[in-house]
Amino acid sequence: MTTPDQDLLSGTTTLDALRRLVDDVAALVDTVDDETWQAASPCPDLPVRDLVGHLxxxxxxxxxxxxxxxxxxxxGPxxxxxxxxxxxxxAARAAVSAWSVPGRLDEVFAMPWGxxxxxxxxxxxVVEQAGHGWDLARALGRPATLDERAVAVADGVAHAMITPQMRMPGMFGPEVATTTGATAPDRLAAFLGRHP
Structure with missing residues (x-):
């Protein structure tokens, strides 16, 4: 596994990626109608209505x-x-605002995993929003046209974060091979266990 560019993993870069991604995902949510609200998504057990709630x-x-x-x-609600x-x-505005407080990105939080x-x-x-943004686009029958820089950040974080032990039901599936010419969002989805 290659080591991700540390610039892609910096707090200010991940926050910028989040800002970009939520704009793209919001544009997808804008297009959901009564019919697609009930549609299945590539994320097991999460139809579009529950996928939006999860996001x-x-x-x-x-x-x-x-x-x-x-x-x-x-x-999700x-x-x-x-x-x-x-x-x-x-929800996106509140998240970006909360993490934009000076010093917040460098602060250390006691989480269940450390x-x-x-x-x-x-x-x-960022990984969560990019991965499920891809799910939402596919559920709506659209290409996942997510911000390229943000997807690169999500990919770098995913490769640094996801261990073999995390590839289990409810977390991440086994990595899926992609074809030559696959888009960056498709490659990220495949790494997360989706079938582009």
């Missing part, structure tokens, strides 16, 4: 961590389809 829940959970209000939970885009955007910097936590959130 919101991840943002909310890491916002609570940044504010010292609790731990990261990815159980029940989101109404007409309010989905606004709910997602508000001490983790704010920048690393934002990196986890």
């Amino acid at each position: 919101v829940g991840g943002l909310d959970g890491f916002t609570r961590v940044a504010r010292h209000e609790g731990g990261p939970a990815f159980d 029940a989101v109404d389809r007409p309010a989905a885009a606004g709910t997602y955007r508000e 001490d983790t910097t704010g920048g690393q936590l934002v990196g986890f959130l």
